[in-house]
Amino acid sequence: MAYWHKKKGQVVADDVWPSSLPPETYRQPVVLVCGDMSAHLFTDSPVRQVSEGLYLPVSDEEQLVAQVERLLTLRPAWASQFAVAYTVMPGMYRDAAVLTGQLRRFAHSMATVRRRAGVNVPWLLWSGLSGSPLPERANSPWFICTGGEVQVATSAETTMPAQWIAQSGAQERSQRLCYLLKAESLMQWLDLNVLAELNGPEAKCPPLAMTVGLVPSLPAVDNNLWQLWITARTGLTPDIADTGTDDALPFPDALLRRLPRQSGFTPLRRACVTMLGVTTVAGIAALCLSATANRQLLRQVGDDLHRFYAVPAEEFITKARHLSVLKDDAVMLDGYYREGEPLRLGLGLYPGERIRQPVLRAIRDWRPPEQKMDVTASLPVQTVRLDSMSLFDVGQARLKDGSTKVLVDALVNIRAKPGWLILVAGYTDATGDEKSNQQLSLRRAEAVRNWMLQTSDIPATCFAVQGLGESQPAATNDTPQGRAVNRRVEISLVPRSDACQDVK
Structure with a gap:
C-alpha cells in the first residue's frame, strides 16, 4: 500500500512538472531522475532548478521514454541537454533477480531514449549512505567515482579523499574517514551488482559517473541485499536505519558540472539534416541520370556524323540516307536551342553547341556530285x-x-x-x-x-x-x-x- 501511494504521488508530480518548465531558451543540463530515491527527492516542488541545471522527476524506468517524448514535444531544442540520473538503494531489495530485471528495463529505456533524442544521452548512477550527516549539511559531500578514481565534491570544491579528510579537525576527521570507507564499500557493491549488469554484453550502458551521497535515513527492508553483502564480507549485520524520511534528500549539484555539453541533433536539426540528405541524394541521382542521357545523345549524334562521313560521295543514295538522319538530328537540336533542352538533359550538363554546330556544318558543306553526261x-x-x-x-x-x-x-x-x-x-x-x-x-x-x-x-x-x-x-x-x-x-x-x- 505504501508503494502504491508512492507511485500515485509520483504520477501526480509527472503531470505537474510540464507547467513548471523554464522557457525553451534554457541551456543548462536537464536531468531526469528515476529509480528508488525519486519519490523522496521532489517533496517540495515537482521540479528543482539550480544554477547548474534542472532536475525533473520520473516515476520509474518504464516511464522514462514517455517523459522524454513529452519533453521533446514541449521543448524540442532541449534534446542535446538531456541527462538521466538513476538512483539505486540496495537496502530496498531482498531479491537480486528483482534488481536485475529493473536494471535491464532501465538499460532498454536508455537505448530508446538515445534513439528518440538523437544524441548519446549521458546518465549518472546515484546512491546514498544512510546515517548521521556531517555537521555542515549545506556543504554535504558527494563521493564521485569516474574512471576508477574517487573524488569528493562539495558545493565549494572537488578534492581527493585524503585532502578532504586532512582539511577537518581531529574529531571530524575520524567521522569523515568512516563515511569514506562506507562510500567505497557501497561503490564496490554497485560495481559488482549494478554496473556489472549494465556493462554486460546485452545492455552495454555504462554510466558517465557513479556518485554516493550522505542522507539522514532511507527506506529499507529486513535481510536486504546490502545487509547480506556486508555480513558476507565482515560477519557483521548492519542495523536498519529509519524506514522513511520526511526531509528532502540532497541533490548532487556538483555533479552537473561534469555533464558534457553536446550539440547533438535536435528534432529541428534532425529534420534539416534529413532534408539536406534527401536533397543531396536526389541531386546526385538527377545528375547521374542527366549525365547518362547526355552521354547517350552525344554517342547517337557522333555515330550519325561518323557514318555520314564514312560513306564516299560517289555512293549518292547511301550518302543521302545518312544525310536525312543528320537533318533529323539538326531539327531536334535546333528545337533544344530555341526552346531549351528537356529536364533529363539539363542541370548544366547539356553539351549544346558542341554537338549542334558540327551537325549543321556537315549538312551545309555537303554538295551532291554533278553527274557527268555523255x-x-x-x-x-x-x-x-x-x-x-x-x-x-x-x-x-x-x-x-x-x-x-x-x-x-x-x-x-x-x-x-x-x-x-x-x-x-x-x-x-x-x-x-x-x-x-x-x-x-x-x-x-x-x-x-x-x-x-x-x-x-x-x-x-x-x-x-x-x-x-x-x-x-x-x-x-x-x-x-x-x-x-x-x-x-x-x-x-x-x-x-x-x-x-x-x-x-
Whole structure:
C-alpha cells in the first residue's frame, strides 16, 4: 500500500512538472531522475532548478521514454541537454533477480531514449549512505567515482579523499574517514551488482559517473541485499536505519558540472539534416541520370556524323540516307536551342553547341556530285550504207576495180574525231551456209577498212569491224530485190569515249 501511494504521488508530480518548465531558451543540463530515491527527492516542488541545471522527476524506468517524448514535444531544442540520473538503494531489495530485471528495463529505456533524442544521452548512477550527516549539511559531500578514481565534491570544491579528510579537525576527521570507507564499500557493491549488469554484453550502458551521497535515513527492508553483502564480507549485520524520511534528500549539484555539453541533433536539426540528405541524394541521382542521357545523345549524334562521313560521295543514295538522319538530328537540336533542352538533359550538363554546330556544318558543306553526261550518247549514229555488188564480185571479198568512186564518196562523209568509233560491218543475204556467210561478211568489212586506212590518215584505233552475215537483214530474203539490199557494207560513226583519241 505504501508503494502504491508512492507511485500515485509520483504520477501526480509527472503531470505537474510540464507547467513548471523554464522557457525553451534554457541551456543548462536537464536531468531526469528515476529509480528508488525519486519519490523522496521532489517533496517540495515537482521540479528543482539550480544554477547548474534542472532536475525533473520520473516515476520509474518504464516511464522514462514517455517523459522524454513529452519533453521533446514541449521543448524540442532541449534534446542535446538531456541527462538521466538513476538512483539505486540496495537496502530496498531482498531479491537480486528483482534488481536485475529493473536494471535491464532501465538499460532498454536508455537505448530508446538515445534513439528518440538523437544524441548519446549521458546518465549518472546515484546512491546514498544512510546515517548521521556531517555537521555542515549545506556543504554535504558527494563521493564521485569516474574512471576508477574517487573524488569528493562539495558545493565549494572537488578534492581527493585524503585532502578532504586532512582539511577537518581531529574529531571530524575520524567521522569523515568512516563515511569514506562506507562510500567505497557501497561503490564496490554497485560495481559488482549494478554496473556489472549494465556493462554486460546485452545492455552495454555504462554510466558517465557513479556518485554516493550522505542522507539522514532511507527506506529499507529486513535481510536486504546490502545487509547480506556486508555480513558476507565482515560477519557483521548492519542495523536498519529509519524506514522513511520526511526531509528532502540532497541533490548532487556538483555533479552537473561534469555533464558534457553536446550539440547533438535536435528534432529541428534532425529534420534539416534529413532534408539536406534527401536533397543531396536526389541531386546526385538527377545528375547521374542527366549525365547518362547526355552521354547517350552525344554517342547517337557522333555515330550519325561518323557514318555520314564514312560513306564516299560517289555512293549518292547511301550518302543521302545518312544525310536525312543528320537533318533529323539538326531539327531536334535546333528545337533544344530555341526552346531549351528537356529536364533529363539539363542541370548544366547539356553539351549544346558542341554537338549542334558540327551537325549543321556537315549538312551545309555537303554538295551532291554533278553527274557527268555523255554528250556523244545523245547524238544520232551516222551510217553510210554501201551495196556489196558495187564493191565485190559474187562470193568474193576483194574490192573490184570500179569500186574506188563509191568508197571515196563514203570516205568524204566519214570524218574521224575523238570519241567516235568508225564501225565497218559486213552483211550477206540468206543464200548459202550461215557460217560461210558470216566469214564472207567479216572479210568484206576488213577489206573496206583496209582501203580506208591506206587512202586516209585515220589511225587504226578509230576502226572496228564486224561480220554479221545474214543475222540482221535489212529486207526480205524471199525476193531477188530484197536479197540485193541485204548484201551490203555499212560504215557507221558510233560514240565511244575511249575511241579515236589520237585524232587532233
